[in-house]
Amino acid sequence: MKKDTVNQSVYIHMDSVINNVVTSGITFCDFMNGVGLPPEHILLLKHRFSDVSFNAHTAFDFVETSTLSKLKNQSVHRFDHFCWVDFEEIDLVNQLSPQEIAELLYLAHTGRHLRSPFYYKLQNNFIYLTKEDGWYNKVYYRNMNHFYELLSYVIAKKTTEMLQEKAFFSFIKKRRIVSPPITVLKRLSAHFKEGACIAFLEAEKTRTALKIPIGTDLLEEMHELERSSEPIAYGTIPAVLYYDLKQNEWNLVES
Template sequence: MKKELSNQKSIYIHMDNVINNVVTSGITFCDFMQGVPAPPENILLIKHHFKDTSYNAHTAFHYLESSDLKQLKQAPLMKFNNFCWVDFEDVELVNQLSPQEVAELLYLAHTGRHLRSPFYYKLQNNFVYLTKKDGRYNKVYYRNMNHFYAVLSQAITRKTEEIVHEKSFLMPNRRKGVAVPPSDLLKKMMKYFKEGACISFAHAEKSRTQLRVPIGIDFDEDLSELEDSSEELTYNEVAAELVYDLKRSEWIYIEK
């Protein structure tokens, strides 16, 4: 049975290591920008609804520069519907894109699929970010997959803080920061991410000393269902647990 989500807690992940893309639910653009080791300096907007942007006449795409991105990552999630972009180093490189490459970018934004490599020599891009509803169903291509684990680490930290501090809003000075889970620890779940997995904060168990978060696998439905639904997918098996020691501020990974 599905459970209606008013405020999504869990993180869903389906990874394709062959073409370096990751489909996620529960990870936002803000998580991405705060977690990625080398945030993009400029982004070429291949689908968007923003007003304050710069315009590139050669491609007819709009774009945002570094100063714009600092403001954008603080914006409400509702502004990120149909938010698709690719990063680039310099506008002069954008002006070198061929009509074929512009067409490929349009196809990426329209279908969420690549025709050729999504990493363009001319743009020197490290990412392609595709979403219709940011944080609910995102597809991101990473040139370096280590960057994904850094983003995931940020999202896990944020969601852990929400649970650990949910009853401490009256005593903010007593809040203790949550340790960031190491990327090497999260990589132990890679085999489950390849088939589709859920870091189920919705079913986390908290005691005085620990927070235990199950890693769910074997879904009855494809993760693509999350794109058009506001419901939680049900998993049939718990493969592992991600455990946070509240006293030691340490993360532990336990296989079932």
């Protein structure tokens, strides 16, 4: 992988019209552990896994609940392209029309949808598209609250890892970081629509608080992450995520 996503800042570009979010710094493992209503079955549109089942009607492989629990703990970035859509019942997958199958193929190949990416027959909540997991991911969400639940989980996880790393070197007592409220994160939605960075690499810790800048006016487009190993710079810091270490509370301080 180009960069260790454990210490990577999180980049977000949201399209709330068609409910997709492009991210960097969030992995499939994060997704499965943090998203609201995680999938139980996935239809694999592009992949390089061996422990799968085959659906003759669509000519797609699929993964059921028992295998999915193993898959979520793998470093899937090693497998290059990883594109899938969740579904409720395999019997409904067998009812997909040739047109719908073609639309799924087009979506996996180009990363763009022809019609709505949410299919009545599949009852899918997500479409997950990546060439290098954790570095540049595009996910469609039927319900955007699921994304905010994921983001809340990721922020708490990365903050915990960052403080544990500092504690290792300075013998600071390790602490449990609570997840930020979704209501706080939704206040950043306008910035996410333009493209924003949750800059963990630039976080500042004092004795009583942790401050994580929110960077906007990105100096490159998000898709540049696919071609570069360097973080995208930002020009403005309109807000700071503020974590009170004594009260274990999150807040957003806007400039």
